[in-house]
Amino acid sequence: MSILRALHTRVNRSGLLLWALPLALLVVFFFYPLFAILRVMFEHTGAIFISDIWQPLGFTFYQALISTLLTILFGLPAAYVFSRFDFAGKRLMRMLTMLPFILPTVVTAAAFNSLLGPRGWFNLLLMKLTGSATPPVIFLNTFGAILIAHVFYNIAIIIRVVGSAWSQLDPRLDHSARVLGASPWRSFWQVTFPLLRRPILSAALLVFLFDFASFGVVLMLGGPSFQTLEVAIYSQALHYLNLPMAGLLSLIQLACTLLVTLVYGSVNRGKTIPLFPRLRGEGTSKPRAPWEKGIVFLTITFLFLLQVLPLLALATRSFVRLEADRGQRGGVETGLTLEYYRELFVNRSQSVFYVPPVQAIGNSLQYAAVTTLISCVAGTLLAYAMLKKGAARRWLDPLVMLPFGASAVTLGLGFIVAFSGSSLAGASFPWLVPLAHSLIAMPFVLRAVQPALASIPVSLLQSAAVLGASPLRVWWEVEMKLISRALISAALFSFTISLGEFGATTFIARPDNPTLPVAIFRYLSQPGAMNFGQAMAMSTILILVCAVSLALLEKFNQFLTGMD
Template sequence: MSDTPHRLRDRVKRRALAALTAATVAVLVVVFYYPVGTVLVEAVVVDGRLTLTVFADLLRDPFYLGEVARLFTGEGPVAVARALAAPDRRLGIVGFTAYQAVLSTILSVALGLPAAYVLARFEFPGRRTLRSVTILPFVLPSIMVAVGFVATFGRNGTLNAVLTAVGVPRVELMFTLEAILIAHAFYNAPLVARVTTAAWESVDASAVETARSLGAGPLRAFLDVVAPQLYPAVLTSAALTFVFTFGTFPIVLALGGFELATVEVFVYRLARDLQYAEAAALALVELAIALGVLFAYLRYEAATAVSARRVRPLPRKPLWPTAWTPRALAERAGIVTYAGIVAVVFLAPIVSMLLASVTTADGSLTLDHYRFLLTRQQTGAAFQVRPWPAVRNSVLFAGASALVALPMGVVVAVITTRASRGRSLVGAVAMAPFAVSGIVVGLGLLRGLVFGVEVAGWRIAVAGSAAIVAAHAVAGYPFVVRTVAPGLASLDASLVESARALGASRARALFDIELPLVWPGVVAGAAFAVAISMGEFTATVVLATGADAYTMPVAIERFIGRRLGPATAMGVVLLVVTGVSFLVIERLGGEVRDY
């Protein structure tokens, strides 16, 4: 009888993986693929009839595709290429979106690589802490970052206040492409730095020493030995950056407006104007481009993946050397210059938001903006945003979505790392939320689960808050996959083989051996899921149809349209809640795993 509980536990573990896989597929179908499909199908089904008219009209419209639209009107590729090379070329909405995504990617890589060089090649107090916090800008809520950039680069922002004080004319950065690019670099340069730092630290010092012993100079050894091992990491982070910035929404809406609108902004605008067919067709074009890049990235990642091996990392140099040679002096001067750029791009928006939340227009200290939040909490009308419900909703939604996203992400990580064939295709399908418009996800959930769906004569509908949790879980689970999958892929296969040889089922080997070994990655995935939920704005702004479902990012968007002060105060609250939540969860599981 004593073995009965053990047999029962083994039976549960044996079936748990299959049950979790089925549940994950069901959740993705119900809250992602079906809602997204119902929206996208409107591009080809109008008034119940299958038609390509809307899609074809969009492809032929220069407003959307610029000069490329001429390909679909019968002109040859050579004529189109000449038109694109002309100074007065038209990019269209899709072309501009790709253009700003390419520029954002280039700027993010340019700002991220020096940080990777400093973190990987120099030793200094606080290096480990600095390496850990490089991921924080990536998980900060985008609407909060937009508020920080308005407080920094706005007409009356911190930058212009400093320039005026030293007698330099003001600069106008708001509602310019430059502001959008800098904001995108704020988000994605830390991602580039983190991924590249991990690759740099995995370079074997013995290989470099061998090259030097054969007569190669420092530059030749770097180009022939180190650089080839960094290229995959740089290309990986660049591909992710492109996908993220191609589907940008809150940053462009706040810093560029409709004058510099991207595809995502126009999808939102068309959906808001009830032009669903055109919105769906445009979203389909966006999805095709983003999924194409994502699939190529996954194929490249699979092709360049190497098994874990022991290496002797390159020795780090002291940041402040004892002997100041010309090379060391030039190197440190470059680091100091880069530190100044970092201060402007990464620290200034956060500091400016903090200052704007406690100062008036003339620079005097005040707590009026925080008092406004308290006053709105006590006297706001029912339809207005109240701060405490927004904070409460954000925390509750984040916790609930993490509980859904975590098992989903672990299951998908297991499936993608086990797949021997078609891994790239499976990964692209599973990671589709990276590429699909949040507006489309929110609109599909709103018109489906929230409004109700007829199933076998029964009408099934969920509350807006449940739909928000579903949207947040779908947005967060790919990050769980990306933190858990590398750990699973790098585990020694002999561990699982030994367990199987001793009679353990595959599920038991997973639960008893593999997951405990990658537990830091699992906890880091939970931290990502919470942080992503806290800052999610795109789908939430569609689904939060009532004040009782508003979150902190939606509250900031409502405030920023009227008064910057309360928006910065709410931004500080969001920063504190998000930062504390992320750091507490991350500390429970150890260091955040790299992408």
């Protein structure tokens, strides 16, 4: 009878067992490293300068705030266009705007580099036109580069979250306001906007959170003069070897992100975006009036320039040979080539690594596969455990979401502090990278699977049992089938996260065993056309993988629409 009882309340006494594996993962690979950071702070001596805290902290808030405001400013018109108009290529465009969101930061850096960098298409074109010997546009290492990259990344959040809320607003609300005498403008401010306030706030906080924890973008596009907390942790730990300082910064970072996460959670608690039953396509129409056509055209053009052009620049750049060295005029001799791709398989002694880059691809794929497995199993177990109500859940719930608020760099720092020199150290234990990735991916898995699991009516499971299905078959034939879409989405997402993860991996991956993003980063930092070209080639491969993964995600829709 105990199996039945467990079936009936889904998880009853066995709840603790469900917690065990994910909790063990968290304790060993999150809380222990966090504790290790604390210990290092107090045990080691290092120089702690208050100015070294205030400067990155202030800048982190400042850039996150400006980035968020810009993202909202540009995102809201796009959300409006996507939620109210039908136009040719809407699906494709929607997908293309989502692509940057899942792109690795190194790829973003490479993409903007290939478009606006000193050897990017834009500067090459201007140099050719003006005959200038130096690149006329300075984009890299500017504040503007950081801001543009952040908008590039996160505009998808505004479009998705606000756009979906907007498209789910009952158009009759607007219609009745208009019938009651409101002008379109007043109807927007009096009816539509108040209803969208909560989704806008929720999306803005999410954008702020991502901008706040931005690492790769700031490191690679902002250059040495801009330091967010994340970059400061990185340079304190790896460049100045000042672990206490890095640890202190990590804790400050953790506290800040936790705060924002809490605010985000309270904004989303009991959210009541009016969800009226509506027909598909109700409230959307083809743009007819000139201003409608205008706004759709402008939005699409803007999104194309912001999000698609850099990726196209990157992809084309990987197939074009430019023999000239930096700033060398006249020697620019263009030609199509596959050389950079072929070169990936060659092991050159002057290469940054002593292994051919293709091995980095192999590493990344392996790590991504392992990450997918670990995060999906652990995340699904957690989702089951979360169904159980009671005191245990109330305590463990925030504990589980803590890694969500922790930054990748903090996690990476914690890993090297906790495990370097131990038997789990990189050399003997290659699993640290996928484990770190799993911790980063697990909250995403949880957020995808838990709602799917919670929405299964108990009567379905009981019905299956009455029809003769044993508990195991109920689980397999009903529960697993019903959450399969969510699980596939979660798996794809984990895979993509792992493939592109940079912050934690820079700390953990061994120099002679890099992942793809780490390799791209190093190639980008090296001079020479060949290194640049190879970075472009590897980035293009990553874009392709991300695009395929995104296309599949769209197919299994669910996670992305449930992103809010």
